[in-house]
Amino acid sequence: MDGKQREQKAIRGVVPILATPFGENGEIDEASLRELVRFELKAGVDGLALFGNASEMYTLLERERERIAEIVVDEVKGRVPLVFGSGHTGLEGAVQLSKWAARAGADALMVLPPYMVKPDGQRLEAYFSAVAKAVDLPIMLQDAPLASGVAVPVPLMAKLAREVDNITSVKVEAPPTTVKMTEVLKQSEGRLEVFGGLNGIYYYEELCRGAIGTMPACEFPDLCVQIQQSFEKGDRRAARALFYRCLPFIRIGTIAGYAMAVHKEVLKAGGVIASAYVRNPNAPLDEPLLREALETLEDLDPLVLRWRKATA
Template sequence: MYVSALLKPTDEECAAQAADWAAKGATKVKLAAGKGVEADLATFDAVAAAAPAMKIAVDAHRAYRIGEAVELGQELGRRGALFFEAPLVPEDVAGHQELAARITTPVAVGEAMRNRYEFADWLGRRALRLAQPDVARTGITEAMSIVDIASAYHVPVVCHHSVGLGVSLAAGIHVSAAGADTPYFEYQPDPSPSRRPSCAPRSRQARPASGCPPGRASASRSTPTWSPPSRRRADTVPDTPTGLIPILATPFTAGGELDPASLRSLVESQLSAGADGPAVFGMAGEGFALTTAERAKILREVRTVAGPGVPVIAGVNGTSTVTALEQAHAAATGGADQVMVLPPFLAKPGPGQVVEFFAEVADKAGVPVMIQNAPSVTGVPIDVAAVSALAGVGGITSIKVEAPPTPAKVAAVRGTGLTVLGGQNAQALIEEYDNGAVGTMPACEFTDLLRGILDDLAAGRRAEARAAFTRMLPLIHLGVRPGQAWAVHKEVLRRRGIIGSAAVRLPARPLEPVTAKALDEVLDELALPSWRGGPR
């Protein structure tokens, strides 16, 4: 739920109103904007300063033309805005399409639309990233059809609620509660305090999201932690997550200890950038350098910040069936929706043993299994015959292909029935998708850039996708440099304000002068935006 809207005449009064809502447990608010780019940003900054944990959406009330909307949207992206509602006049579909492609803040549209056909046109043109039907205007049946269509485009629905009768509020809550991807709801404050719902997070027993879900309340209050909108509800997280699933780096302090504040900031930044779900304990995340206790703490933090509706994948790198199952059970208990499993790699198994290993892990893990085929890391190849055999094993749903050349290997296994995702830091992203991949699992320092490329591909803008991808390649290649990859990932995250330190653990090495010089040049050319959130 988010509180709508802060309507006080001055920035100081809006800030005080936001602080008051934060004290009552609210984690999200919406600003009434459209006063001009500088004035809107000044109000945003005043509210953010008064309520630092609050996630802030902006409703421009159709006040801007495309140039101003792009300028404001880009600044809101740097500040981590929840969404940018009604930026342009409602009939300008092409303008919204251009805006959605040029900013990272989700463009939210829909209160002026009345049926599924209008929404289908906008969704097909990628002109919105958050659908906002007003159930009082569409009716419940039509709203549910809109939710289903939006789900097919992986676009969340946040029902709009104008100031109106309680029956319209109830209708919107029912649609939000029943929808497959309806992470929160607009709440118009009721002057009667006794009728205000609590926005305090639920207890850990239900895998809490950071905000109050639609139509739900908690009996207890605690300090809320804000997070970007969940992309799926807990009861509809798929057995096989697809799309953009970054491997989270593991932030350490300068002294080498786990840094929970930076980890929370990292998860928030990934979801805000458009990730379909995070993965932990992968190679890019220094999973090899973590203790059992640290793995449990990391998964707990990620699950809490991501909320129950976002799929979380946990890496498993055991050196035997027994140790792999131990890690898989811990992941399942900690809230992972799937495990990504490497084959044993110290005592290297033969082809028949590889099949036996994965079959036993899938049978006993208690959570769906993704095969991670990374022979350059493990020295254990998994050939097409083994993949085909494993595709018939219950509990194995997908494969991450990291055996070069990945496009050819993706093509070779796409007919096995397993869901295929690419790896290798997205070095061959477009070719992998051309050959049957339906997801990618790269490092996490450029998720916002990859989101734009994948959206362009989905919309048929291949030339734009290829141009943006080519521009990224130098950074992608530095992120797989032997011995330096982990330092590169973290240095980029540090410079973008997402984590506090670029420290790594042995056997990873700190950034060396040659790599540091190359990285400086690449980052100067890319001019990546900073993340407003940051560790806290």
């Protein structure tokens, strides 16, 4: 197995997917990335995820991944666990990427299925098993058919959890997420924990179904932390009320083709990052969509829109 043997950190709660800030020249903006990590930590997140779909991971070069990991590990300094996305279009690529992630500082891996040629059940099982057996890290299966085109069957998840010790959780992003979460928990007989995704669009209902956290985009972490903490304290009314107030904003951050730009425009508006540049194939926002996104935040007072003043 690759990667140093180290104490495993519990992954639960609010674990946002870090955006990748680019300058207007399209290159990684390292200063903005450092500021983004500081913002997340100030918001009280329970962990951070790198190289997810909301990171525009599918546009990143190998050297860029390496530099992003270096910067994030340096800024976090072990204060929260780091989850690295290490899915690939093929088994060998996923194994290689996962081994690199283990060396680069990941505390856990989030593994997307192959997303070019769609695998059958036998090849999907071999893919996840090979990744898990290649590293000494907890593995989170990412069931995100809207992004990958591949739905991971619940019986296969349960089989993998029985047979491979370090396959320990699932990020369920297959609508309706709540129904599938219940099936995962039931069929895995407690071996798998579940996280929500899809930018938190069913966050409250997922918590009610037994999810231990969420992995949304990264511009509203303080609001997610408030929802999570209220729920865990037993105040479901407060958790539900805040979630429903956030829902219009969450929803607008799921618009296909424009979601990455929504996340970044909000981060830019508060001074967390310098540019909202997104890489092809993502599209920038037009003025009406930008206005609509910001209007949904008017009554929420999120940390992101106070960040410039908070750090002045």
